[in-house]
Amino acid sequence: MAFKKALDIINTKRISSQIGYNKKLLEVYEKIPEICEMKKALSTTSIKISKLLFKGQKTDVFFKNKLNQIKRNNLDIQSSIKEILVANNYPENYLQLNYNCNICSDTGYISGSMCECFKHLIKKIKSKELINSSNTIISSFQTFDLSFYPEEFRTKMQEIYSYCIKYSNTFKINSNNIFMMGNTGLGKTHLSFAIANNVINSGFNVIYGSAQDLFRSVEAEHFGKVSSLNSTLDTIIYCDLLIIDDVGTEFESNFYSSLLYNIINSRINLLKPIIINSNLNQDDIFLRYSDRVVSRLISFDILKFYGNDIRLIKKQNKT
């Protein structure tokens, strides 16, 4: 589960920061025992402060003066520590505990709500999980071979190929939407996988999945009433690039149709790119999907694939 994994990662990060800090502390104490005393003094004053805060009345002048005095004293000790460190050839921030996220100190939470760093981590893990769960084909631009297409279609396919390379190399968060159409085995999944790989390597969040798989996980969450925070649907709507493969092979249900519409519509409104693949022909698409879906789909950059089933050709070549 993404949440559990993210929690493990963030805990490991925090602990390793603390271990690193403790190591430095021991090293410095050995070389400069004076600092050990000063650190002790700092920790006793912090106990004093919490005692005062516990007992004192914040409006009390005596209390305020006392508190300020302790605070000033603390700051003095801290700057003396820095000076001593520098005098001993250490950087002045050597004994600072550095977390990956200084907002939540790598706990993942700030007063009860999830820190952005934690949300981001969960999203990243989710998108990886979705990619791994789909059929992993080694499909890259390098392994894409134009000679599989009959000569009459080769120029057309060369254009599609170049378009996809350019799309992935110049990908930005508001790139165009793509609709790949064509019969089975013509390389739609292959090319969209190649795009996904390049875009992921450029550091973007990509979700890739067949319509059936993606919709099913949303449905499971929807009906399981899993907390809506960081839900799969959110991940699908907000990722940098969404690739829905095999549109038209999902079960026909009202829930799935409205889901498809909502996903497409939300992403269009957010100007976030989607790639949709289908081996339905134009007539099938008009028959199967509502006008609202169709009119959005035809506004995409449409890539029409032509040729003979390469899956079949490859199989025949093997035997």
Ligand SMILES: Nc1ncnc2c1ncn2[C@@H]1O[C@H](COP(=O)(O)OP(=O)(O)OP(=O)(O)O)[C@@H](O)[C@H]1O
């Ligand atoms: N131009 C190509 N060069 C090399 N291999 C290809 C090419 N096009 C497709 N293939 C391979 O042929 C097989 C089928 O291709 P792919 O899965 O991309 O087809 P598809 O268009 O997505 O078909 P479907 O509509 O059935 O999903 C895959 O193994 C893929 O790697």
Ligand SMILES: [Mg+2]
């Ligand atoms: Mg496919």
Ligand SMILES: [Zn+2]
């Ligand atoms: Zn954080």
